[in-house]
Amino acid sequence: MTLDESRTFIPVRIAILSVSDTRSLTDDRSGQTLVDRLTDAGHTLADRKMLRDERDQIADQLRAWCADPDIDVILTTGGTGLTGRDVTVEAHRDVYEKEIDAFGTVFTMISMQKIGTSAVQSRATGGVANGTYLFALPGSTGACKDAWDEILVKQLDYRHRPCNFVEILPRLDEHQRRK
Template identity: 50%
Template sequence: MDRSAVLGPNGSGSLGGDALSAREFIPVGIAVMTVSDTRTDETDTSGRYLASAIAETGHRLAGKAIVPDDAQRIAAQMREFCHDGAVDVIISTGGTGLTRRDVTPEAVMPLFDKVIEGFAAVWHRVSYDSIGLSTIQSRACAGVVNGRFVFCLPGSNGAVRDGWTKVIAPQLDHRTRPCNLIEIMPRLMES
């Protein structure tokens, strides 16, 4: 994405108005990383859903990987995506639970330049509407790494759908008002 094209001539997006404004949609490059010891390209339904939803929304699928539940390999793939010029956003699925093999937060959170703390709060609110108190078993998280937004979702199809449709996709739409993540993307690396 040409990050300078996001903001208006005065360097700031205008705020206020309806939930979706008349502003134009700005596509970004999104990489999908599935964390699983058992998923393959054929059985990765959550990753396949995200890839399809990204395209349907008008964004670009900038990369896709399946990585085993291994903290070093997860971190290595995340770093690779975060240094790819075509990638603006990374969404991972899986490895956010409470079992010994669930290590996505341990692998990714040390890479965060900033934690998006509100994501976990909103994610759990949305998840609660779908699965009730079982949402406490999720350690979904989000942050910024090297100027890229990173979202770590659970691996279930329902969790990925809720995360994408109810939280992530609206914030990756420049038309969402009063504000969205696309507006601040050009300033993520400013000093």
Template identity: 50%
Template sequence: MSALNERIPLSICVLTVSDTRTAANDTSGDYLAEALRADGHRVAERALLPDDRYAMRALVSRWIADPEVDGILVTGGTGFTGRDSTPEALLPLLDKEMPGFGELFRAVSFEEIGTSSLQSRAFAGLANATFVFALPGSTSACTTAWERIIRHQLDSTTRPCNLATIRPRLKE
């Protein structure tokens, strides 16, 4: 197997943001952690926090500062209702936004949930060369995001480009 075709395992943190979920019923976080492992990545750390922008910001900032963490997947808090505040908490931490992710996620979601996809404030970006993806809290939305978009960008064999192979250059 040539180096071009070798998969690069990444170290990813998973955060569930919810005022109602517990470790016992966190199906979205369970799904993302298992999907990462199934694709050969390592779950560096997993956490569940209430929808509190300062607690989120503190934890994600610690992960962003850790040179061993390649990326972060956040599920929950991206809607319009209640205390949803993931974008307000995490967008200020990003060095660069990846607008195409939110646009593509909403387009793919439209196929499944129609115009309700407009209510998603899913986003992605880079902070300290660490990629951050913020997804809705439903397991269905996490499955859509993973299967249709994220898994391919974390796969070092995806061409013409992917996040796994450009990450070292992001630090330059």
């Protein structure tokens, strides 16, 4: 796992969706943490919204962003827990064409180092739809930092070796193209 300095950094366009019944954009620390980290890394904030824990509304927003050619990646924060109102994971899975199973596994491994067995309560997930990457992160600021710092900052950097999400981004929707 190295950074190949001979390759040019390619910024990606990232939309942030915070899911909460109690917060607004003005006090959304987790969403702001992701915004700060993605812009510090050289990526572009394509859009940012806040929605309540409503599965259909979340899925509709994800679909709208997946249909937008100016958005490459969607990060959601919040609604990944086990309570009755936590429906972000289900909304993501309503939209996914393919799930990135290892994302949740690697996130859990990282979380175990920080919070021990409490990591079992996280349902972080990732997937692909309509040529767009989607990642559902927990609502805690610490979890967002861990997901970004330990996984996403590397996988969203074209220079990361031996492989990364950016280099296959143009091929995510190749099955939809005419042959």
